[in-house]
Amino acid sequence: MKQAYNPTHVCIDLEGDYKKYRYSAMFQAGGQFKALLYVVNDSLKAPKEAVLKWSIASLEGKEVSSGSKRVSIPSYDEGALKCHDVVWNIPSTEKGLLKLRLKLLTDESEEIDTNEVEFFVGQIGE
Numbered sequence: 001m002k003q004a005y006n007p008t009h010v011c012i013d014l015e016g017d018y019k020k021y022r023y024s025a026m027f028q029a030g031g032q033f034k035a036l037l038y039v040v041n042d043s044l045k046a047p048k049e050a051v052l053k054w055s056i057a058s059l060e061g062k063e064v065s066s067g068s069k070r071v072s073i074p075s076y077d078e079g080a081l082k083c084h085d086v087v088w089n090i091p092s093t094e095k096g097l098l099k100l101r102l103k104l105l106t107d108e109s110e111e112i113d114t115n116e117v118e119f120f121v122g123q124i125g126e
Helices: none
Strands: 008-016 018-021 024-028 032-041 049-058 063-072 081-089 096-105 111-122
Touching: 008 096, 008 111, 032 049, 032 096, 032 111, 049 081, 063 081
Parallel strands: 024 111
Antiparallel strands: 008 032, 018 024, 032 081, 049 063, 049 096, 096 111
16 A cells, blocks of 8 residues: 555556456466566655666566666656566466566665566466
8 A cells, every 4th residue: 555655656567468367467378478667756856766676476486587777767747757678488388376576776775666466377268
């Protein structure tokens, strides 16, 4: 709930080889996971830049992909700013419930925002 009121927020827009599955998304094993990431800002005090860290992992913590990137934060009077695309070529043997986790950090490693989304990987149509 805290993140809902956060004036600076990193947002996730899923793309790639997926279909709606229950309350989530099901990505095709052997396909491609893609998430477009955006930063929005309503704060006069937000820094101009930050470090975005991301990871894709199973719920048990097995990490399958991760990375980090320095990103710009838009000023309070600008719209959302696309900051990164997370792309993961899913192994054909991968299956199960995974989670994309994001952290937006200051240069001093203070947390500005976090976000996450769970998704399934499997054979679509099974």
